[in-house]
Amino acid sequence: MSVLFERNPRNAVTIGLLVILALIPLYAALTGNTFAMTLFTRVLILAMAAVSLNLIMGYGGMVSFGHAAYLGLGGYAVGILAKEGVGSGFIQWPVAIAVSALFALIVGALSLRTRGVYFIMITLAFAQMVYYVAIGLDRYGGDDGLTIYKRSQFGGLIDLNNKTLFYYLCFALLLASIYLVSRLVNSRFGLAIQGARSNERRMRAIGFPVFRYKLVCFVIAGALCGLAGALLANHTNFISPAMMFWTRSGDLMVMVVLGGLATPFGPLVGTVTYLLLEEALSRVTEYPGLFLGPTLLLVAIYLHGGIAGLLERRAP
Amino acid sequence: MLYFIEQLLNGVQLGMLLFLLAAGLTLIFGIMDLVNLAHGSLYMLGAYFAATFAALTGSFVLGAILALTATFVSGVALEVIAIRPLYGRSHLDQVLGTFGLLLFFNELVRLVWGPAGMTLSLPSAMLTAVQIIPGVYYPAYRLVIIAATLAVAALLYILVMRTRLGMLIRAGASNREMVGALGVNIKLLYTLVFGLGAALAGFAGLMQAPILTVQIGMGENILILAFVVIIIGGIGSIRGAFVAAIIVGLIDTLGRAFLPDLLRAMINTNAALTLAPALSSMSIYMLMAGILVFRPEGLFPAASK
Numbered sequence: 001m002s003v004l005f006e007r008n009p010r011n012a013v014t015i016g017l018l019v020i021l022a023l024i025p026l027y028a029a030l031t032g033n034t035f036a037m038t039l040f041t042r043v044l045i046l047a048m049a050a051v052s053l054n055l056i057m058g059y060g061g062m063v064s065f066g067h068a069a070y071l072g073l074g075g076y077a078v079g080i081l082a083k084e085g086v087g088s089g090f091i092q093w094p095v096a097i098a099v100s101a102l103f104a105l106i107v108g109a110l111s112l113r114t115r116g117v118y119f120i121m122i123t124l125a126f127a128q129m130v131y132y133v134a135i136g137l138d139r140y141g142g143d144d145g146l147t148i149y150k151r152s153q154f155g156g157l158i159d160l161n162n163k164t165l166f167y168y169l170c171f172a173l174l175l176a177s178i179y180l181v182s183r184l185v186n187s188r189f190g191l192a193i194q195g196a197r198s199n200e201r202r203m204r205a206i207g208f209p210v211f212r213y214k215l216v217c218f219v220i221a222g223a224l225c226g227l228a229g230a231l232l233a234n235h236t237n238f239i240s241p242a243m244m245f246w247t248r249s250g251d252l253m254v255m256v257v258l259g260g261l262a263t264p265f266g267p268l269v270g271t272v273t274y275l276l277l278e279e280a281l282s283r284v285t286e287y288p289g290l291f292l293g294p295t296l297l298l299v300a301i302y303l304h305g306g307i308a309g310l311l312e313r314r315a316p
Numbered sequence: 317m318l319y320f321i322e323q324l325l326n327g328v329q330l331g332m333l334l335f336l337l338a339a340g341l342t343l344i345f346g347i348m349d350l351v352n353l354a355h356g357s358l359y360m361l362g363a364y365f366a367a368t369f370a371a372l373t374g375s376f377v378l379g380a381i382l383a384l385t386a387t388f389v390s391g392v393a394l395e396v397i398a399i400r401p402l403y404g405r406s407h408l409d410q411v412l413g414t415f416g417l418l419l420f421f422n423e424l425v426r427l428v429w430g431p432a433g434m435t436l437s438l439p440s441a442m443l444t445a446v447q448i449i450p451g452v453y454y455p456a457y458r459l460v461i462i463a464a465t466l467a468v469a470a471l472l473y474i475l476v477m478r479t480r481l482g483m484l485i486r487a488g489a490s491n492r493e494m495v496g497a498l499g500v501n502i503k504l505l506y507t508l509v510f511g512l513g514a515a516l517a518g519f520a521g522l523m524q525a526p527i528l529t530v531q532i533g534m535g536e537n538i539l540i541l542a543f544v545v546i547i548i549g550g551i552g553s554i555r556g557a558f559v560a561a562i563i564v565g566l567i568d569t570l571g572r573a574f575l576p577d578l579l580r581a582m583i584n585t586n587a588a589l590t591l592a593p594a595l596s597s598m599s600i601y602m603l604m605a606g607i608l609v610f611r612p613e614g615l616f617p618a619a620s621k
Contacts, residue, residue: 136594289423296416
């Protein structure tokens with residue numbers, strides 16, 4: 001982990017944030033503030049989705065605008081299995097991961113043939129396809145969504161109904177995925193992916209099978225996000241097509257860019273900032289979008305490298 | 317058979333609307349290299365302006381003209397204030413910035429017009445159904461939509477291919493720097509093109525307003541369809557957008573109308589019944605995937621830059 005934590009302002013903020021996140025259940029227990037628990041569990045889960053998006057978008061330069069589809073697929077895998085009487089998490093979660101990976105394989109195989117704005121729009125269109133398919137699934141609630149009456153069962157190993165336990169499970173899985181992604185991008189495989197981001201033609205000329213590498217990367221990100229989707233379904237006890245509408249994918253992109261592309265903890269910082277900003281604005285004004293929207297525009301125009309970049313520049 | 321003709325016309329009508337949106341998107345992308353997610357917001361604004369002005373003036377046509385002007389002006393203002401800094405930036409920055417604009421416009425509409433939707437009633441002459449061929453009746457207003465959008469498409473063709481402004485637009489699409497170097501006011505050209513795209517989106521919105529409920533977020537679904545259209549047609553190509561819009565409109569409408577029955581006839585299982593509505597909404601994406609396998613740049617790739 002020493003690669004992750006050099007001494008600089010960015011890491012000071014990261015470590016501070018991790019300590020705060022670790023203490024949230026304690027704070028909630030002391031003050032009786034259950035809302036904080038709900039909000040921050042959601043933050044952790046979406047941060048995990050953002051971490052997976054950062055793998056392809058930040059490190060791989062693959063601007064996928066359909067990442068919410070994997071959240072939805074993971075969630076629907078859990079919801080559909082639960083409705084059909086398969087309550088075991090040992091089945092639900094692997095299925096959620098497998099379905100998302102398979103969808104990522106198909107979408108990746110088709111969309112990685114294209115470049116630039118085509119890639120953005122095609123990933124967007126395929127995600128929207130999943131959204132419409134979910135609306136068409138009348139048996140599983142169609143447009144209205146489906147309530148999950150029983151959270152995934154782990155045979156007495158972990159009780160997901162215990163909010164504190166669930167929170168720390170999400171926290172552990174988030175840290176594990178950050179670790180996994182940072183190990184991955186610093187491996188030979190990851191360096192080839194990052195090389196392809198800067199100059200794909202050169203990487204191909206050196207002899208790397210760039211298409212295959214990118215596809216594998218795309219599938220890993222999809223699978224990881226599928227797991228986040230399974231967590232999200234367990235968190236909300238509810239799935240609906242709305243969780244994968246394309247503006248959700250936009251939210252995920254905002255989280256990654258806001259925190260800092262291609263930085264290990266950027267997605268987490270971005271998710272915390274975005275969701276808390278949203279929450280704070282909706283408390284002080286009836287029209288949060290009036291302020292949130294222009295903020296995003298200003299971030300896009302002025303804040304190169306997101307919050308991570310901002311802290312970097314402040315460094316002595 | 318009668319039902320088929322009706323659905324065919326519905327498909328053409330959806331296609332024409334998609335063309336109005338896709339033409340603006342593809343122009344803006346082709347010339348300014350800008351991914352504009354706020355395009356659907358302009359469509360929504362067009363519809364809201366139409367409903368408001370029609371109610372104020374008491375005339376649908378007058379309301380439509382005012383709404384069109386208002387959307388053009390909004391587009392120009394949007395370009396000058398918010399879009400300009402995004403030119404020449406990465407597509408990711410543009411996606412982020414225009415996504416912010418989309419959130420802003422949704423909220424602005426909620427602030428100005430309230431959270432409830434609006435309706436726009438038509439003059440009684442357009443409410444009747446016309447007999448198009450013996451035995452087949454079709455709502456007059458939908459025919460008006462088809463005719464009006466065809467006229468706009470023709471005007472757009474003349475504008476782009478036969479006028480001096482169109483010449484500059486085409487030149488801008490093939491080599492931006494060169495056009496600027498030749499002394500053309502490229503800033504003004506960009507603003508005009510953005511305004512034109514906004515007006516086209518607004519026109520689509522105001523024509524659609526009497527058929528749908530005018531509501532917040534109405535542009536978000538149709539924007540994705542417009543994206544599919546320009547992917548299939550080839551980004552930057554207006555001709556491609558036209559052909560692809562008709563194809564997508566027809567396949568989407570006919571797929572929804574006939575695919576579930578077709579599936580039921582072929583495989584009569586419960587699974588098929590459950591999946592039929594889901595599958596029918598996949599048809600255009602299947603088409604897009606199929607076309608991408610053979611032509612990753614779309615049907616009519618614009619001249620390479």
